[in-house]
Amino acid sequence: MNFQPKRRLERLSDSNKLETFVDESSLYVPKEIGLYDFLLYTKTQDGYLYWVDCLGNSETSYDCFRTIEFGDMNICYSIHKNNIENYKGIDDFIFEHLSMWQCN
Numbered sequence: 001m002n003f004q005p006k007r008r009l010e011r012l013s014d015s016n017k018l019e020t021f022v023d024e025s026s027l028y029v030p031k032e033i034g035l036y037d038f039l040l041y042t043k044t045q046d047g048y049l050y051w052v053d054c055l056g057n058s059e060t061s062y063d064c065f066r067t068i069e070f071g072d073m074n075i076c077y078s079i080h081k082n083n084i085e086n087y088k089g090i091d092d093f094i095f096e097h098l099s100m101w102q103c104n
Contacts, residue, residue, distance in 0.1 A: 001077040001094070006069060010050035012041060018048060023084050027051060033058060040064070070098055
């Protein structure tokens with residue numbers, strides 16, 4: 001896990017370029033992806049929000065680098081294909097612990 005200065009995450013409004021991701025139905029992948037890397041998006045009320053960069057073949061094995069916003073920073077962590085469906089629990093765990101460790 002690492003911390004970065006906060007930046008606005010990419011948003012897409014054209015859902016015609018995306019399809020539901022096989023390994024997690026709440027995520028969306030571009031219909032045309034690279035051989036060794038791809039992006040995933042999640043659906044929001046304003047369109048589709050960048051969710052993660054993944055390296056590897058989406059059909060066999062891949063590792064992703066998830067970026068989430070927390071306060072005035074972005075947090076990045078690595079997540080493997082085998083854990084992709086548990087991302088909400090991982091996010092919650094990170095938010096819960098960072099909130100406890102924050103200085104007042």
